[in-house]
Amino acid sequence: xxxxxxxxxxxxxxxxxxxxxxxxxxxxxxxxxxxxxxxxxxxxxxxxxxxxxxxxxxxxxxxxxxxxxxxxxxxxxxxxxxxxxxxxxxxxxxxxxxxxxxxxxxxxxxxxxxxxxxxxxxxxxxxxxxxxxxxxxxxxxxxxxxxxxxxxxxxxxxxxxxxxxxxxxxxxxxxxxxxxxxxxxxxxxxxxxxxxxxxxxxxxxxxxxxxxxxxxxxxxxxxxxxxxxxxxxxxxxxxxxxxxxxxxxxxxxxxxxxxxxxxxxxxxxxxxxxxxxxxxxxxxxxxxxxxxxxxxxxxxxxxxxxxxxxxxxxxxxxxxxxxxxxxxxxxxxxxxxxxxxxxxxxxxxxxxxxxxxxxxxxxxxxxxxxxxxxxxxxxxxxxx
Numbered sequence: 001x002x003x004x005x006x007x008x009x010x011x012x013x014x015x016x017x018x019x020x021x022x023x024x025x026x027x028x029x030x031x032x033x034x035x036x037x038x039x040x041x042x043x044x045x046x047x048x049x050x051x052x053x054x055x056x057x058x059x060x061x062x063x064x065x066x067x068x069x070x071x072x073x074x075x076x077x078x079x080x081x082x083x084x085x086x087x088x089x090x091x092x093x094x095x096x097x098x099x100x101x102x103x104x105x106x107x108x109x110x111x112x113x114x115x116x117x118x119x120x121x122x123x124x125x126x127x128x129x130x131x132x133x134x135x136x137x138x139x140x141x142x143x144x145x146x147x148x149x150x151x152x153x154x155x156x157x158x159x160x161x162x163x164x165x166x167x168x169x170x171x172x173x174x175x176x177x178x179x180x181x182x183x184x185x186x187x188x189x190x191x192x193x194x195x196x197x198x199x200x201x202x203x204x205x206x207x208x209x210x211x212x213x214x215x216x217x218x219x220x221x222x223x224x225x226x227x228x229x230x231x232x233x234x235x236x237x238x239x240x241x242x243x244x245x246x247x248x249x250x251x252x253x254x255x256x257x258x259x260x261x262x263x264x265x266x267x268x269x270x271x272x273x274x275x276x277x278x279x280x281x282x283x284x285x286x287x288x289x290x291x292x293x294x295x296x297x298x299x300x301x302x303x304x305x306x307x308x309x310x311x312x313x314x315x316x317x318x319x320x321x322x323x324x325x326x327x328x329x330x331x332x333x334x335x336x337x338x339x340x341x342x343x344x345x346x347x348x349x350x351x352x353x354x355x356x357x358x359x360x361x362x363x364x365x366x367x368x369x370x371x372x373x374x375x376x377x378x379x380x381x382x383x384x
Contacts, residue, residue, distance in 0.1 A: 002316045004126040005369035015122055015364060016105075018045050022087075022114045023098050023107040027065070029088040029148045035065025038087055042142060045118070046070065049125045059156050064088075065144030067153050069160055075137030079379050082139045082164040084157065084330055085117035086146030090353050103362040104349070115359045116170035116346025117142065123371035136379030139164055146330055149189075149292055154333055161334040166305055166378050168371065169331035169343040172352060178363075179323035181344035182306050184296035185231065185259040186266050187328040190273050190289030192218060194241075197282065198250035208248025212241045214283040215252040218276060222256065225269060231261035231324075234269065256289070259326060266291050293328035294336040301340040308381065309342060312373035316366055345371060 001009075008015070022045070027038035047054075052072050059067040065088060089109030098107035105115075124138050141160050143153040150157065161167055173179055194215045199208030225234045234256065241252025256273070260266045276285050296302075306322055313320035325344070335341040347367050349359035 002369050002373070003130060004123075004372040005316055005365050007126045007129050008122060008365035008368050011122070012365065015118070016361065018049070019105065019110070019115060019118055019361075020098065021045070022118060023105070023110050026091065026093050026108055027088050027144075028092050029064065029090065029145060031093070032061070032063060032065055034093070035088050035144045039065055039068065039142065039144065042087055042117070043068070046121055046140070049121055051128050059153075061144070061152050064148070064152050067141070067143045067156055069142070070140045072134070072138050075134070078135060078137045079166065080137045080139055080164040081375055081378055082141060082161055082167045082334070083120035083170060084141055084161070084167055084334065085113060085120060085170040086143045086330065087114065087117060088144045088147050090147050096355050096357065103360055104358045105361050106356065106358040108357070111172050111347070111349040111357045111359050112352040113171050113346050115349070115364070116172055119347055119364065119368040119371060120168070120170050123368050123375065126369065126372045127375065134375075134379065136375055138375070143330065150330055150333070153330070157330050157333050158337060161337060161339050164339060167331060167334040167339055167341040168345050168374065169329055169341065170346050171329050171331070171343055172346040173344040173348055174323045174325065175350045177321055177323060178348045179321040179344065180306065180309060180342060181296075181325045181329075182302060182322040182342070183261065183298050183324040184328050184332055184343060185261055185326050186263075186291055186295035186332065187293040188258040188260070188266065188269060188289065188291045190256040190258075190287055191253060192256060192273075192276070193253040193286040194218070194251065195284040195286070196248070196250050196252070199248040201246045201248055205248065209280055209282045210248050211252035211283065212249040214278060214280055215239065215241060215254055217279045218285070219254060225258070225272060230265060232259065232265050232269070234258040261295055261324075262297060263295065266295065293332040296328070296332045296335040296341065296343065299335065299338070301338065302335060302342065305340040305342045305378070308377040309370070309374050312370055312377045315373050316369045318366060318370055320370070342374075345374075
């Protein structure tokens with residue numbers, strides 16, 4: 001058996017204790033108090049499990065939980081590997097229970113992504129148990145607002161990542177195949193508001209300009225931007241408008257989500273959205289939004305990092321595969337900077353954002369050992 005897998009298997013009870021504590025520390029993204037309490041527990045686990053002197057930095061926030069980073073001292077000349085994780089979840093307090101069923105553990109955020117972030121800590125713990133000195137410098141960044149768009153953490157992620165040679169994103173792997181994610185779609189979010197002219201629907205219908213009608217016509221055209229062959233999708237997920245059935249609507253709005261696989265497609269969709277023209281010239285359109293996450297494309301640098309993972313998997317006894325993912329992650333930001341990024345390195349399971357969210361705990365030791373071996377692979381290859 002692989003040395004690190006063997007060590008981690010021997011620590012199963014301690015690993016499970018840490019994981020159950022993290023799950024119980026519920027951390028809904030919008031509840032700053034609870035997210036910060038979870039962050040404090042995470043710091044406690046970190047310092048209990050890892051040796052050495054760590055430089056610690058807190059990025060205080062007013063509305064979301066605080067983000068924080070840790071970096072092992074004494075590795076200035078070594079390749080720097082960033083473990084990128086978030087500890088906020090989509091779940092309200094007590095929305096789903098913590099349950100153990102055989103080898104599976106169910107609970108809020110266990111798959112996305114508390115098991116994954118914990119494995120990044122135990123992967124380095126396993127290395128420290130065998131090596132006198134690490135051939136790389138581990139850098140950790142734990143963020144608290146990924147599930148609500150990473151608005152306060154994006155600049156911090158980019159700032160920290162730019163100091164590193166590789167980024168390992170501890171999000172969960174693809175369900176079923178357990179494949180790593182080497183491509184992710186970019187995500188755009190826009191709001192289209194229409195200003196019309198109100199009028200009595202019976203007496204002065206002809207004097208009104210229906211914002212709802214204008215919005216409906218815009219939606220029909222926007223939906224045509226979806227192109228499955230290119231991997232481009234656009235969805236109008238929320239619409240609002242009007243005040244009463246007997247009043248021509250003066251206002252209406254729509255919330256738009258689009259996903260793209262390349263910058264080229266992103267620019268095309270953004271240009272279309274930001275240059276919309278009204279069907280009725282008496283209506284006024286206002287479009288606001290942005291590309292929330294750039295696409296994570298399979299660059300040469302990302303492909304090389306994936307090959308390191310394949311080699312590491314052979315030493316652990318895992319056949320590492322790759323796949324595309326429709327959703328975005330914080331790895332989209334780091335890849336866009338040109339920093340080698342590999343995603344989906346968390347623990348296998350299923351049910352992200354669903355009531356059956358769970359992980360297969362019996363996979364923890366081998367997947368965690370994979371992280372250890374990837375770090376060694378990057379540390380030795382990049383240092384040459």
